[in-house]
Amino acid sequence: MFAFDNSYARLPDRFYTRMNPTPVESPGWVALNEGLARDLGLDPEALRGAIDVFAGNRVPEGADPLAQLYAGHQFGGWSPQLGDGRAILLGEHVHEGRRFDLQLKGSGPTPYSRMGDGRSALGPVIREYAVSEAMHALRLPTTRALAAVTTGEEVLRQEGSVPGGVLTRVASSHIRVGTFQVFAAREDVEGLRALLDYAIARHAPEAEGPMDLLRHVMAKQASLVARWMGLGFVHGVMNTDNMTISGETIDYGPCAFMEAYHPDTVFSSIDQFGRYAWSKQPDIALWNLAQLATALLPLMGERKAAVAEATEVLEGFRDLYAEAWTEVMAAKIGVDDMELAMQLLDIMREGQADFTNTFRALATAPDTARDQFVNATRFDSWYTEWQSGDPDRAAMLRANPAVIPRNHRVEEAIAAAYRGDHAPFHALNAALADPWRETEANAPYRQPATEAERVTRTFCGT
Template sequence: MFAFDNSYARLPARFYTRMAPTKVAAPELIALNAPLATELGLNVDALRAAADVFAGNQVPDGAEPLAQLYAGHQFGGWSPQLGDGRAILLGEHVAGDRRVDVQLKGSGPTPYSRRGDGRAALGPVIREYIVSEAMHALGVPTTRALAVASTGETVLRETGPLPGGVLTRIAASHIRVGTFQVFAARDDADALQHLLDHAIARHAPDAEGPMGLLRHVMQAQARLIAQWMGFGFVHGVMNTDNMTISGETIDYGPCAFLEAYHPDTVFSSIDQHGRYAWKNQPDIGLWNLAQLATALLPLMGERTEAVAEATEVLEGFRDLYATAWTEVMTAKIGVPDMQLAMELLAIMAEGQGDFTNTFRALTIAPETARDQVLNRDRFDDWLLRWKAANPDHAAMTRANPAIIPRNHRVEEAIDAAYTGDFAPFHALNAVLDDPWQETEANAPYRSPATAQERVLRTFCGT
C-alpha cells in the first residue's frame, strides 16, 4: 500500500514514543483524495478499501507508528512538553524523489495527551480537509489531506457528544520549531545535533550548520506568511509547535479567511487579546523564528558570538518578508506600487469591504469594486490613479481567486456531516479545487455570509 522508509523512527528513542493507533468501533471511509493518492503513486482502488487503515484499526505493512515529542510557546506562554496528543505518525512514504509523512490525526491517546481523549470530532477533521486542500489549490505550501474516516464512536466536547473522525495527513515532515525547543530546554545537545542533521538532510541539504537551517526556515516562512496575508487567511494559533521547518502551513484549528476586511480581525475563540490577528502574523512569524534561533544556540559554540550571529540572521527577516509581501500585493493590484496597494487596503478597512471579492472585482470589472467600499469618493480617486498606472490584468488574474473556503460554507458542511449528510462537504471541495474560475457551479459559494450566516468565532476542536 505505502512504500515506507522511516528515517524519523531511526532517530534516538527519546524523540518519540512508539505505539499503535487506538482501534475504533466502526470505521468508515468518508473521503479519499484520489488526485493526491495518484500523485503519491498509491493504488486508489486499494485505498478505497482501506477504512481500517485510515481509522487506525490496521497498521499497514512497513509502518513504524509513533507519537512525536515536542514543546512550544502557546500564546506566548512556555509549555515544556507537548507532543502528538492525538496523532500517530505511521511512517514516511517514498514516491520517487519525494518523501512524505503519513500521519493519523484523531487516532487516540498518547503519553502527550495531557488528560485529553486523543480523539477528534468529525467537524475539525472535515475543516482541515477542506481548508488544507483549498490552500493547496491556491498554491500555498501546506500539509495535505489524504483521507477522512469516521469512527462509529462519539467524542465529548463543550457542546456535547459529537461523531468522531480521523484525518490522514500528508506532510513534508512534522518537524516543528517546538521539536528543537524541547531538546534545547532539556540541555540535550546530542539530540539537538541529531535533529539538526536530520532536518537539514530532509529539508535544506544546501544549508550549512544551525544558522544555515535558520536562514532556510526564515526564507520559507517569510514567503508563506506573505501568501497567507494575500489571501486573507488567519491561521489563528501560530504557536511555535505549529510552525514547521519545511515551510508548510500546518494545524488548521481555529483558522478562517477574512470576509469583511479589517487588519485587526481575530477568529480564534481562545485568542482573547488578538495575538494572532491577521495583521500580527508577520511579527509572530519573526517571534517564532527567534525561538528557533534560541533553541539552536547550544550548537553554535561561544554564546556571545552565537547570539550576535543569530541576531544578525533574524534581522534579515523583515526585508525578506517585505519583499515577499510586496510581490503578493503588487500582483493583486497589477501595479508595482506598494503605496497604491496599501492605500486600497486602507479604503477597504473603512467600510470593511469583502477581501476576496474586492480584489476579484478589481480584476474582472474594476468599476464594480466600488460597490465593496463605503468611501466611494476616495475609491474613485484611487481608481483613476490605478488605471493611469496601466495595471497588468494577467498578473491580477493569477493572484486574485474567485473563491475561497468561506467560514459559513465550511460550517455548513460540518453541520451537515454531523447529521450524516456529506453532500455539502463533497460539493464544497469540488468547487474549491479550481479557485481561479467563475463558474455557475461556484457562484453560490462566492457570496459573503449574510448577517445570520456570519461566523465570527472558530474553535480548535481539541
C-alpha cells in the same frame, strides 16, 4: 500499498514514543483524496478498500507508528512538553525520491495527550480537509488531506457529544520549531545535534550548520506568511509547535479567511488578546523564528558570539518579508506601487469591503469593484490613479482567486456532517478545487455570509 522508509523512527528513542493507533468501533468513509493518492503513486481503488488503515484499526505493512515529542510556546506561554497528543505518524511514504509523512489525526491517546482523549470530533476533520486542500489549490505550501473517516463513536466536546473522525494528513515532515525547543530546554545537546543533522538532510541539504538552517526556515516562512496575508488568511494559532521547518502551513484548527477587511481581524475563540490577528502574523513569525534561533544556540559555540550571529540573521527577516509582501501586493493590484496598495487596504477597511471579492473584481470587472464598498467615495479617486498605472490584469488573475473557504460554508459542511450528510462537504470541496475560475456551480461559494450566516468565532479541535 505504501512504500515506507521510516527515517524519523531511526532517530533516538527519546524523540518519540512507539505505539499503534487505537482502533475505533465502526469506521465509515467521508472522503478519499484520489488526486493526491495518484500524485503519491498510490492506487485509489486499493486505498478505498483499506478503510481500516485510515481509521487506525490496522497498521499497514512497512509502517513504524509513533507519536512525536515536541514542546512550544502557546500564545506566548512556554509548555515544556507537548507532542502528538491525538496523532500517530504511521511512517514515511517515498515516491519519486520524495518523502511524505503519513499521519493519523484523532487516532487515540498517547503519552502526550495531557489528559485529553486523543480523539478528534468530525468537525475539525472536515475543516482541515477542506481548508488544507483549498490552500493547495490556491498554490500555497501546505500539509494535505489524503482521507477522512468517521469512527462510529461519539466524543465529548464543549458543544456536547458529537461524532468522531480521523484525518490522514500528508506532510513533507512534522518537524516544528517546538521539536528543536524540547531538546534545547532539556539541555540535550546530543539530541539537538541529531535533529539538526536530520532536518538539514531532509529539508535543506545545502545548509552548513544551524544558522544556515535558520536562514532557510526564515526565507520559507517569510514567503509563506506574506502569501497568507495576500489571501486574507488568519491562521489563528501560530504557536511555535505549529511552525514547520519545511515551510508548510500546518494545523487548521481555528483558522479562517477574512470577508470584510480589517487588519485586526481575529477568529480564534481562545485568542482573547488578538495575538494572532491578521496584521500581527509577520511579527509572530519573526518571534517564532527567534525561538528557533534560541534553541539552536547550544550548537554554535561561545554563547555571546552565537547570540550576535543569530541576531544578525534574524534582522534579515523584515527585508525578506517586505520583499515577499511587496511581490504579493504588486500582483494583486497589477501595479508595483506599494503605497497605492496600502491605500487600497485602508479604503477597504473604511468601506468594509470584502477582501477576496474586491481584488477579484479589480482583476475581472474593475468597474464593479466599487460595489464592494459601503461608501465608495475614496475608492473612486484611488481607482482613477490605479487605472493610470496600466495594471497587469493577467498577473491579477493569477493572484486573486474567485473562491476561498468562507467560514459559513465550512460550518455548513460541518453541521451537515454531524447529521450524517456529507453532500455539502463534497460540494464545498468541488468548489474549492478550482478557485481561479468563476462558474455557475461555484457562484454560491463566492458570496459573503449574510448577517445571519456570519461566523465570527472558530475553535480548536481539542
